[in-house]
Amino acid sequence: MKPFAYLRPTSVQDATAAYATHPGSLYLGGGTNLVDLMKHGVETPATLIDLTRLPLHALQELPDGALRAEAGVSNTDLAVHPLVRTRYPALSQALLSGASGQLRNIATTGGNLLQRTRCPYFQDVSKPCNKREPGTGCAARDGVHRDHAVLGHSAHCIATHPSDMAVALAALDAEIELYDGEHGTRRVPAAAFHRLPGDHPERDTVLRPGEIVTAVLLPPPAPGSVSLYRKARDRASYAFALASVAAVLALDDGRVRHVALAFGGLAHRPWRAAAAEERLTGAVPTDEVVREAVDAELAAAVPLPGNAFKVDLARNLARDALAALIRSASGNPPAPHRP
Numbered sequence: 380m381k382p383f384a385y386l387r388p389t390s391v392q393d394a395t396a397a398y399a400t401h402p403g404s405l406y407l408g409g410g411t412n413l414v415d416l417m418k419h420g421v422e423t424p425a426t427l428i429d430l431t432r433l434p435l436h437a438l439q440e441l442p443d444g445a446l447r448a449e450a451g452v453s454n455t456d457l458a459v460h461p462l463v464r465t466r467y468p469a470l471s472q473a474l475l476s477g478a479s480g481q482l483r484n485i486a487t488t489g490g491n492l493l494q495r496t497r498c499p500y501f502q503d504v505s506k507p508c509n510k511r512e513p514g515t516g517c518a519a520r521d522g523v524h525r526d527h528a529v530l531g532h533s534a535h536c537i538a539t540h541p542s543d544m545a546v547a548l549a550a551l552d553a554e555i556e557l558y559d560g561e562h563g564t565r566r567v568p569a570a571a572f573h574r575l576p577g578d579h580p581e582r583d584t585v586l587r588p589g590e591i592v593t594a595v596l597l598p599p600p601a602p603g604s605v606s607l608y609r610k611a612r613d614r615a616s617y618a619f620a621l622a623s624v625a626a627v628l629a630l631d632d633g634r635v636r637h638v639a640l641a642f643g644g645l646a647h648r649p650w651r652a653a654a655a656e657e658r659l660t661g662a663v664p665t666d667e668v669v670r671e672a673v674d675a676e677l678a679a680a681v682p683l684p685g686n687a688f689k690v691d692l693a694r695n696l697a698r699d700a701l702a703a704l705i706r707s708a709s710g711n712p713p714a715p716h717r718p
Protein backbone atom coordinates (compact mmCIF):
# COMPACT_ATOMS: atom_id res chain seq x y z
CA MET A 380 0.00 0.00 0.00
CA LYS A 381 1.27 3.48 -0.83
CA PRO A 382 1.97 5.79 2.14
CA PHE A 383 -0.78 8.32 2.88
CA ALA A 384 -1.53 11.07 5.37
CA TYR A 385 -4.28 10.33 7.88
CA LEU A 386 -6.59 12.99 9.35
CA ARG A 387 -9.18 12.55 12.09
CA PRO A 388 -11.57 15.53 12.12
CA THR A 389 -14.27 15.67 14.78
CA SER A 390 -16.83 17.82 12.97
CA VAL A 391 -18.43 17.75 9.53
CA GLN A 392 -17.16 21.28 8.91
CA ASP A 393 -13.59 20.30 9.76
CA ALA A 394 -13.83 17.24 7.52
CA THR A 395 -14.90 19.24 4.44
CA ALA A 396 -12.33 21.94 5.29
CA ALA A 397 -9.68 19.21 5.39
CA TYR A 398 -10.80 18.09 1.94
CA ALA A 399 -10.58 21.68 0.66
CA THR A 400 -6.95 21.89 1.75
CA HIS A 401 -6.19 18.34 0.50
CA PRO A 402 -8.21 18.02 -2.73
CA GLY A 403 -8.45 14.46 -4.03
CA SER A 404 -8.43 13.00 -0.49
CA LEU A 405 -10.75 10.13 0.27
CA TYR A 406 -13.15 9.86 3.19
CA LEU A 407 -12.95 6.75 5.35
CA GLY A 408 -16.03 5.10 6.88
CA GLY A 409 -15.69 1.55 8.19
CA GLY A 410 -12.97 0.91 5.60
CA THR A 411 -14.40 -2.50 4.57
CA ASN A 412 -14.34 -1.53 0.88
CA LEU A 413 -11.87 1.33 0.67
CA VAL A 414 -9.00 -0.36 2.50
CA ASP A 415 -9.24 -3.42 0.22
CA LEU A 416 -9.11 -1.13 -2.83
CA MET A 417 -6.08 0.65 -1.39
CA LYS A 418 -4.33 -2.67 -0.82
CA HIS A 419 -4.97 -3.58 -4.47
CA GLY A 420 -3.65 -0.21 -5.67
CA VAL A 421 -7.05 0.71 -7.14
CA GLU A 422 -7.37 3.70 -4.80
CA THR A 423 -4.17 5.62 -4.01
CA PRO A 424 -5.22 8.67 -1.98
CA ALA A 425 -2.49 10.98 -0.70
CA THR A 426 -4.71 11.70 2.32
CA LEU A 427 -7.41 9.73 4.11
CA ILE A 428 -9.96 11.72 6.10
CA ASP A 429 -11.42 9.43 8.75
CA LEU A 430 -15.11 10.24 9.33
CA THR A 431 -15.69 7.88 12.22
CA ARG A 432 -15.14 10.57 14.87
CA LEU A 433 -17.79 12.87 13.39
CA PRO A 434 -20.99 13.16 15.45
CA LEU A 435 -22.96 11.21 12.83
CA HIS A 436 -24.12 8.17 14.77
CA ALA A 437 -27.77 9.01 15.57
CA LEU A 438 -30.77 7.05 14.38
CA GLN A 439 -33.95 8.84 15.33
CA GLU A 440 -37.58 9.41 14.42
CA LEU A 441 -38.34 13.02 13.39
CA PRO A 442 -41.50 14.91 14.45
CA ASP A 443 -43.05 14.32 10.99
CA GLY A 444 -42.67 10.55 11.39
CA ALA A 445 -39.64 10.26 9.08
CA LEU A 446 -36.63 8.24 10.21
CA ARG A 447 -33.20 9.86 10.02
CA ALA A 448 -30.18 7.56 10.03
CA GLU A 449 -26.87 9.40 10.16
CA ALA A 450 -24.00 8.31 7.94
CA GLY A 451 -21.95 6.76 10.74
CA VAL A 452 -24.71 4.36 11.84
CA SER A 453 -23.49 0.82 11.23
CA ASN A 454 -25.27 -1.50 8.82
CA THR A 455 -26.10 -3.77 11.77
CA ASP A 456 -27.61 -1.00 13.91
CA LEU A 457 -29.72 0.22 10.99
CA ALA A 458 -30.92 -3.28 10.09
CA VAL A 459 -32.01 -4.25 13.60
CA HIS A 460 -33.56 -0.97 14.75
CA PRO A 461 -37.16 -1.71 15.79
CA LEU A 462 -38.59 1.09 13.61
CA VAL A 463 -36.66 -0.20 10.58
CA ARG A 464 -37.78 -3.77 11.17
CA THR A 465 -41.43 -2.84 11.58
CA ARG A 466 -41.87 0.08 9.16
CA TYR A 467 -39.27 -0.64 6.49
CA PRO A 468 -38.81 -4.43 6.35
CA ALA A 469 -37.37 -4.15 2.81
CA LEU A 470 -34.50 -2.08 4.21
CA SER A 471 -33.81 -4.40 7.13
CA GLN A 472 -33.92 -7.47 4.86
CA ALA A 473 -31.67 -5.81 2.26
CA LEU A 474 -29.04 -4.93 4.86
CA LEU A 475 -29.12 -8.37 6.46
CA SER A 476 -28.73 -10.02 3.04
CA GLY A 477 -25.42 -8.20 2.50
CA ALA A 478 -21.85 -9.11 3.46
CA SER A 479 -21.45 -10.86 6.85
CA GLY A 480 -22.22 -10.06 10.48
CA GLN A 481 -18.65 -8.90 11.13
CA LEU A 482 -18.63 -6.61 8.09
CA ARG A 483 -22.06 -5.17 8.88
CA ASN A 484 -20.88 -4.30 12.40
CA ILE A 485 -18.15 -2.07 10.94
CA ALA A 486 -19.65 -0.88 7.64
CA THR A 487 -21.39 2.49 7.79
CA THR A 488 -24.53 3.83 6.12
CA GLY A 489 -22.49 6.41 4.17
CA GLY A 490 -19.83 3.90 3.10
CA ASN A 491 -22.41 1.33 2.04
CA LEU A 492 -23.98 3.85 -0.35
CA LEU A 493 -20.59 4.76 -1.80
CA GLN A 494 -19.02 1.30 -2.07
CA ARG A 495 -17.47 0.73 -5.50
CA THR A 496 -18.46 -1.84 -8.09
CA ARG A 497 -17.28 -5.45 -7.68
CA CYS A 498 -16.36 -5.70 -11.39
CA PRO A 499 -13.20 -7.87 -11.22
CA TYR A 500 -11.47 -5.80 -13.92
CA PHE A 501 -12.01 -2.63 -11.88
CA GLN A 502 -10.23 -4.33 -8.98
CA ASP A 503 -7.31 -5.54 -11.12
CA VAL A 504 -4.93 -2.70 -11.98
CA SER A 505 -3.32 -4.77 -14.76
CA LYS A 506 -6.56 -4.63 -16.81
CA PRO A 507 -8.07 -1.77 -18.82
CA CYS A 508 -11.02 -0.15 -17.05
CA ASN A 509 -12.73 3.13 -17.93
CA LYS A 510 -14.08 3.47 -14.41
CA ARG A 511 -10.69 3.17 -12.74
CA GLU A 512 -8.72 4.95 -15.49
CA PRO A 513 -10.90 6.86 -17.98
CA GLY A 514 -10.07 6.25 -21.63
CA THR A 515 -8.35 2.87 -21.18
CA GLY A 516 -11.29 0.73 -22.34
CA CYS A 517 -13.58 -1.83 -20.74
CA ALA A 518 -12.13 -5.31 -20.25
CA ALA A 519 -15.47 -6.73 -19.13
CA ARG A 520 -17.37 -6.14 -22.37
CA ASP A 521 -15.42 -8.85 -24.23
CA GLY A 522 -14.38 -10.62 -21.04
CA VAL A 523 -16.25 -12.40 -18.27
CA HIS A 524 -19.39 -10.37 -17.67
CA ARG A 525 -21.82 -12.84 -16.15
CA ASP A 526 -22.37 -10.51 -13.17
CA HIS A 527 -22.64 -7.31 -15.19
CA ALA A 528 -25.43 -4.96 -16.23
CA VAL A 529 -28.40 -5.70 -18.48
CA LEU A 530 -30.06 -2.28 -18.09
CA GLY A 531 -28.73 1.23 -18.68
CA HIS A 532 -25.15 0.27 -19.52
CA SER A 533 -23.01 2.18 -22.02
CA ALA A 534 -20.24 1.47 -24.50
CA HIS A 535 -17.83 2.67 -21.80
CA CYS A 536 -18.92 0.58 -18.82
CA ILE A 537 -21.21 -2.37 -18.06
CA ALA A 538 -20.62 -2.53 -14.29
CA THR A 539 -23.37 -2.95 -11.71
CA HIS A 540 -23.80 -1.11 -8.44
CA PRO A 541 -23.28 -3.57 -5.56
CA SER A 542 -25.22 -2.18 -2.57
CA ASP A 543 -28.34 -4.04 -1.42
CA MET A 544 -29.22 -1.22 0.97
CA ALA A 545 -29.31 1.34 -1.85
CA VAL A 546 -31.92 -0.71 -3.73
CA ALA A 547 -34.25 -0.71 -0.73
CA LEU A 548 -33.69 3.03 -0.18
CA ALA A 549 -34.64 3.71 -3.82
CA ALA A 550 -37.92 1.80 -3.47
CA LEU A 551 -38.71 3.43 -0.12
CA ASP A 552 -38.41 6.96 -1.58
CA ALA A 553 -35.59 7.77 0.82
CA GLU A 554 -33.47 10.88 0.49
CA ILE A 555 -29.71 11.22 0.92
CA GLU A 556 -28.53 14.24 2.92
CA LEU A 557 -25.24 15.75 1.77
CA TYR A 558 -22.98 18.49 3.10
CA ASP A 559 -20.09 20.51 1.81
CA GLY A 560 -18.51 23.71 3.13
CA GLU A 561 -19.30 25.74 0.01
CA HIS A 562 -22.97 24.80 -0.61
CA GLY A 563 -24.10 23.69 2.85
CA THR A 564 -26.69 20.92 3.14
CA ARG A 565 -28.78 19.50 0.30
CA ARG A 566 -30.95 16.43 -0.22
CA VAL A 567 -31.05 14.11 -3.22
CA PRO A 568 -33.66 11.35 -3.80
CA ALA A 569 -32.00 7.97 -3.20
CA ALA A 570 -33.20 6.80 -6.63
CA ALA A 571 -31.30 9.69 -8.28
CA PHE A 572 -28.13 9.52 -6.17
CA HIS A 573 -26.29 6.91 -8.27
CA ARG A 574 -25.64 7.55 -11.97
CA LEU A 575 -25.81 5.52 -15.14
CA PRO A 576 -22.32 5.20 -16.65
CA GLY A 577 -22.81 7.08 -19.94
CA ASP A 578 -19.56 8.70 -21.06
CA HIS A 579 -18.28 9.09 -17.49
CA PRO A 580 -18.28 5.73 -15.71
CA GLU A 581 -15.62 7.06 -13.32
CA ARG A 582 -18.45 8.96 -11.58
CA ASP A 583 -20.66 6.60 -9.59
CA THR A 584 -22.92 9.22 -8.03
CA VAL A 585 -24.00 12.87 -8.19
CA LEU A 586 -21.79 13.66 -5.17
CA ARG A 587 -19.72 16.82 -5.63
CA PRO A 588 -15.97 16.69 -4.90
CA GLY A 589 -15.49 16.85 -1.15
CA GLU A 590 -19.18 16.43 -0.33
CA ILE A 591 -20.00 14.17 2.62
CA VAL A 592 -23.03 11.93 3.03
CA THR A 593 -24.37 13.02 6.42
CA ALA A 594 -27.64 11.04 6.66
CA VAL A 595 -30.35 9.01 5.02
CA LEU A 596 -33.98 10.10 5.49
CA LEU A 597 -36.83 7.63 5.22
CA PRO A 598 -40.31 9.16 4.84
CA PRO A 599 -43.16 7.64 6.85
CA PRO A 600 -44.36 4.56 4.94
CA ALA A 601 -47.49 4.92 2.77
CA PRO A 602 -50.51 4.01 4.97
CA GLY A 603 -51.23 0.28 4.86
CA SER A 604 -48.13 -0.49 2.79
CA VAL A 605 -46.04 -3.64 3.03
CA SER A 606 -42.52 -4.10 1.73
CA LEU A 607 -39.88 -6.75 1.17
CA TYR A 608 -36.47 -7.42 -0.39
CA ARG A 609 -35.58 -10.51 -2.42
CA LYS A 610 -32.08 -11.34 -3.60
CA ALA A 611 -30.74 -14.07 -5.90
CA ARG A 612 -27.05 -14.93 -5.55
CA ASP A 613 -24.61 -17.77 -6.09
CA ARG A 614 -24.36 -18.64 -2.37
CA ALA A 615 -26.98 -18.41 0.36
CA SER A 616 -24.90 -15.77 2.18
CA TYR A 617 -21.79 -13.64 1.84
CA ALA A 618 -22.41 -12.99 -1.86
CA PHE A 619 -23.44 -10.00 -3.94
CA ALA A 620 -26.74 -9.98 -5.83
CA LEU A 621 -26.98 -11.44 -9.32
CA ALA A 622 -30.37 -9.79 -9.27
CA SER A 623 -32.49 -8.41 -6.46
CA VAL A 624 -35.72 -6.56 -5.98
CA ALA A 625 -37.14 -4.23 -3.34
CA ALA A 626 -40.90 -3.81 -3.50
CA VAL A 627 -43.46 -1.71 -1.62
CA LEU A 628 -47.22 -2.11 -2.07
CA ALA A 629 -50.49 -0.77 -0.67
CA LEU A 630 -53.96 -1.84 -1.85
CA ASP A 631 -57.30 -0.07 -1.67
CA ASP A 632 -60.44 -2.12 -2.36
CA GLY A 633 -58.35 -4.67 -4.23
CA ARG A 634 -56.65 -2.07 -6.43
CA VAL A 635 -53.04 -0.90 -6.21
CA ARG A 636 -52.97 2.46 -4.40
CA HIS A 637 -49.17 2.64 -4.07
CA VAL A 638 -46.41 0.55 -5.57
CA ALA A 639 -42.65 1.00 -5.76
CA LEU A 640 -40.29 -1.48 -7.35
CA ALA A 641 -36.52 -1.25 -7.61
CA PHE A 642 -34.07 -3.78 -9.06
CA GLY A 643 -30.52 -4.40 -7.88
CA GLY A 644 -27.70 -6.23 -9.66
CA LEU A 645 -28.98 -5.21 -13.09
CA ALA A 646 -27.55 -1.72 -13.64
CA HIS A 647 -24.96 0.87 -12.65
CA ARG A 648 -27.47 2.16 -10.13
CA PRO A 649 -30.52 0.81 -8.30
CA TRP A 650 -33.12 0.58 -11.08
CA ARG A 651 -36.47 2.10 -10.15
CA ALA A 652 -39.05 0.33 -12.32
CA ALA A 653 -41.15 3.31 -13.45
CA ALA A 654 -42.82 1.51 -16.39
CA ALA A 655 -43.96 -1.37 -14.17
CA GLU A 656 -45.16 0.98 -11.44
CA GLU A 657 -47.21 2.99 -13.95
CA ARG A 658 -48.98 -0.15 -15.21
CA LEU A 659 -49.70 -1.43 -11.72
CA THR A 660 -50.95 1.77 -10.12
CA GLY A 661 -54.77 1.77 -9.97
CA ALA A 662 -55.01 -1.74 -11.41
CA VAL A 663 -56.41 -4.92 -9.88
CA PRO A 664 -53.11 -6.83 -9.56
CA THR A 665 -53.98 -10.17 -11.15
CA ASP A 666 -51.15 -12.52 -12.15
CA GLU A 667 -51.61 -11.34 -15.74
CA VAL A 668 -51.37 -7.64 -14.82
CA VAL A 669 -48.25 -8.24 -12.71
CA ARG A 670 -46.62 -10.28 -15.48
CA GLU A 671 -47.33 -7.60 -18.08
CA ALA A 672 -46.04 -4.83 -15.80
CA VAL A 673 -42.77 -6.60 -15.03
CA ASP A 674 -42.31 -7.57 -18.69
CA ALA A 675 -42.86 -3.94 -19.73
CA GLU A 676 -40.03 -2.86 -17.43
CA LEU A 677 -37.62 -5.56 -18.51
CA ALA A 678 -38.31 -4.92 -22.20
CA ALA A 679 -35.62 -2.23 -21.83
CA ALA A 680 -32.99 -4.87 -20.99
CA VAL A 681 -30.06 -5.29 -23.37
CA PRO A 682 -28.27 -8.37 -22.05
CA LEU A 683 -24.72 -9.25 -23.05
CA PRO A 684 -23.78 -12.68 -24.40
CA GLY A 685 -22.86 -13.96 -20.92
CA ASN A 686 -25.68 -12.63 -18.75
CA ALA A 687 -29.05 -13.03 -20.51
CA PHE A 688 -30.12 -15.30 -17.62
CA LYS A 689 -30.35 -12.22 -15.39
CA VAL A 690 -33.44 -10.96 -17.20
CA ASP A 691 -35.40 -14.13 -16.42
CA LEU A 692 -34.03 -14.14 -12.89
CA ALA A 693 -35.16 -10.56 -12.30
CA ARG A 694 -38.56 -11.24 -13.87
CA ASN A 695 -39.18 -14.19 -11.58
CA LEU A 696 -37.93 -12.34 -8.50
CA ALA A 697 -40.17 -9.36 -9.17
CA ARG A 698 -43.26 -11.46 -9.87
CA ASP A 699 -42.62 -13.54 -6.77
CA ALA A 700 -42.06 -10.45 -4.61
CA LEU A 701 -45.20 -8.71 -5.87
CA ALA A 702 -47.30 -11.86 -5.44
CA ALA A 703 -46.10 -12.14 -1.83
CA LEU A 704 -46.91 -8.49 -1.13
CA ILE A 705 -50.34 -8.75 -2.76
CA ARG A 706 -51.16 -11.71 -0.52
CA SER A 707 -49.89 -9.86 2.52
CA ALA A 708 -51.67 -6.57 1.69
CA SER A 709 -54.89 -8.56 1.12
CA GLY A 710 -54.64 -9.98 4.64
CA ASN A 711 -53.60 -13.50 3.51
CA PRO A 712 -50.72 -15.35 5.13
CA PRO A 713 -47.50 -15.25 3.10
CA ALA A 714 -46.79 -18.24 0.85
CA PRO A 715 -43.71 -20.25 1.84
CA HIS A 716 -40.56 -18.66 0.43
CA ARG A 717 -37.23 -20.32 -0.25
CA PRO A 718 -34.53 -17.61 -0.08
Ligand SMILES: Cc1cc2nc3c(=O)[nH]c(=O)nc-3n(C[C@H](O)[C@H](O)[C@H](O)COP(=O)(O)OP(=O)(O)OC[C@H]3O[C@@H](n4cnc5c(N)ncnc54)[C@H](O)[C@@H]3O)c2cc1C
Pocket residue numbers: 405406407408409410411412413414430450454476477478479482485486487488489490491492493494495541542543544590591592593617618619620
Ligand atom coordinates in the same frame (compact mmCIF):
# COMPACT_ATOMS: atom_id res chain seq x y z
C1 LIG B 1 -16.56 -10.06 1.46
C2 LIG B 1 -17.54 -8.93 1.31
C3 LIG B 1 -18.85 -9.23 0.95
C4 LIG B 1 -19.77 -8.18 0.79
N1 LIG B 1 -21.08 -8.47 0.43
C5 LIG B 1 -21.96 -7.44 0.25
C6 LIG B 1 -23.30 -7.69 -0.19
O1 LIG B 1 -23.71 -8.83 -0.40
N2 LIG B 1 -24.12 -6.62 -0.34
C7 LIG B 1 -23.71 -5.34 -0.10
O2 LIG B 1 -24.52 -4.42 -0.25
N3 LIG B 1 -22.47 -5.09 0.30
C8 LIG B 1 -21.59 -6.10 0.46
N4 LIG B 1 -20.30 -5.83 0.83
C9 LIG B 1 -19.85 -4.45 0.85
C10 LIG B 1 -20.03 -3.77 2.16
O3 LIG B 1 -21.42 -3.56 2.38
C11 LIG B 1 -19.30 -2.44 2.03
O4 LIG B 1 -17.91 -2.72 2.02
C12 LIG B 1 -19.61 -1.50 3.16
O5 LIG B 1 -20.98 -1.23 3.25
C13 LIG B 1 -18.86 -0.18 2.96
O6 LIG B 1 -19.03 0.61 4.12
P1 LIG B 1 -17.76 1.23 4.87
O7 LIG B 1 -18.27 2.14 5.91
O8 LIG B 1 -16.81 0.18 5.30
O9 LIG B 1 -17.15 2.07 3.65
P2 LIG B 1 -15.64 2.45 3.35
O10 LIG B 1 -14.92 1.27 2.84
O11 LIG B 1 -15.03 3.19 4.49
O12 LIG B 1 -15.87 3.51 2.17
C14 LIG B 1 -16.47 3.14 0.95
C15 LIG B 1 -16.50 4.40 0.06
O13 LIG B 1 -17.38 5.37 0.63
C16 LIG B 1 -16.70 6.62 0.84
N5 LIG B 1 -17.33 7.15 2.06
C17 LIG B 1 -17.49 6.49 3.24
N6 LIG B 1 -18.28 7.21 4.07
C18 LIG B 1 -18.60 8.37 3.41
C19 LIG B 1 -19.40 9.51 3.71
N7 LIG B 1 -20.07 9.61 4.87
N8 LIG B 1 -19.49 10.50 2.80
C20 LIG B 1 -18.84 10.42 1.62
N9 LIG B 1 -18.08 9.34 1.26
C21 LIG B 1 -17.98 8.34 2.14
C22 LIG B 1 -15.25 6.25 0.94
O14 LIG B 1 -14.43 7.33 0.54
C23 LIG B 1 -15.17 5.10 -0.04
O15 LIG B 1 -15.05 5.58 -1.37
C24 LIG B 1 -19.36 -6.84 1.02
C25 LIG B 1 -18.05 -6.56 1.40
C26 LIG B 1 -17.14 -7.58 1.53
C27 LIG B 1 -15.72 -7.25 1.92
Ligand code: SF4
Pocket residue numbers: 496498499500501507508509510511516517518519520527535536537538580
Ligand atom coordinates in the same frame (compact mmCIF):
# COMPACT_ATOMS: atom_id res chain seq x y z
S1 SF4 C 1 -17.47 -2.80 -16.68
FE1 SF4 C 1 -16.89 -0.76 -15.96
S2 SF4 C 1 -15.77 -1.23 -14.10
FE2 SF4 C 1 -15.79 -3.13 -15.30
S3 SF4 C 1 -13.96 -3.08 -16.64
FE3 SF4 C 1 -15.63 -2.16 -17.78
S4 SF4 C 1 -15.33 0.03 -17.36
FE4 SF4 C 1 -14.26 -1.04 -15.75
